[in-house]
Amino acid sequence: MYRAIIIGGSAGSFQVVARILSTLDKDFPVPVLLVLHRLKHVRSGFVEALSIKSSIPVKEPVDKDYIRPGFTWLAPSNYHLYVESGNRFALSTEPQVNHSRPSVDLSFFSAAKEYRRNLAGIILSGANKDGAAGLKMVGDMGGTTIVQDPSECQVPVMPLESMKLTKVHYVYNTEQIVSFFKKIRENGQNRQ
């Protein structure tokens, strides 16, 4: 059973994220965490933009919020987002990683340690290597690794860097990623 699904993305990922969120229903059994590169000093607007597309509430966690299903949790701007012991979020102002804060790598690292095989990591379109090392760790700890098909990506660097670093379980186009989520919903959380 998955305890979380983390989606990492950057340039060109918004439409894919919006498509995925539009297909989730309020009873989707797994917390969905979005770690997307975003403008550093714009605190509002992104939640609203995603909420228009999403069937479940999109929320930016504050420090020590419980990680629970029924929400899409969006990493806040200018903070790293960690999964801490006790199934709570933690934030960090540590330096940027791969020029990014939030960094996809750091979210994957922390969640992989906490959830191990019960984590799915997905890397979407993006222009730098952030997320590649983290996705490798997700796989190394027994979790499921997915990248968006680079041929479909607006900017394929993030999936390609991930594929260079680790043998990912699945290379999916957008609709296949949507199906992955649908199967989790139908199978009551069972791993794919």
Place this chain on the structure above:
Amino acid sequence: MANLTLGVTEVREITAALAESGYPDFTGYSLFSITRRLEIAGGNCGISESGMLISKINSDPLFTDTFVDHLMVETTELFRDPSVWKLLRDNIIPDIFKKNDHPVFWLPGCSTADDLVSLFLLLEDDKLFERSSIIVTSICEKRLKNIRAGRFDNQKFKVSNENYKKVTGKTDLSGYLDKEEGKLYWKKDMLSVADFLPQKSHLEELSAPVNCVIFRDKMIYFNLAFCNRVLDTIYNGLHTGGFLVTGAGETLVHTLYDKSFIKPDENENIFRKIG
């Protein structure tokens, strides 16, 4: 830089060694955060094995000072989250001075001069800093020394200057900085307004109550039990009606002190102590 990887047991052993050597107790830190900080600090100090690190902590105070310095997380910029500082400037600070002849501001757990300089720049109008006491405390004496020396990271200038404009409406921070051998330093008189005190634990109560505690993005590294302990110290250290300023991503909702403070503005993390 060496590569240090730590498990939970090793983290516990290292934090215990630090506490036994008279350094602050890091056992109240969140596990992923402290593990990551210890790995980074150890790596920066050229340590690749936990036993070696513990041995150095137990035997070499100079090394341990440097190691603790590397454990600290830098602040990211001046006036981080400009809207919070704007609220401080426009509403909270005038309110504090209206009710107090000589208010006291406390900045615990400082790792850089960013928040101190931000506060100074807010108090500069009407020379309010002359009517204030500002107390800066840190668990790391090396950091206090650096803050007092006024060193400013050139890379932070652009974003800090943009924030400064947003908060104050003024145009340029350059006038507050001196350049020495290619490095930027805050002008000495700006930092001399503060008293600098070392802390032996993460938060030690001051001898007299204060009017405002600026403690931004520090509790995010603590576990909940430790947050409650720290908030207890802050609560007891504040005058009734005094203010606690936290980071934008921090909340009191999960703590025992949620009902002990009210927010004057729902959108910003400034909390007023209620009696």
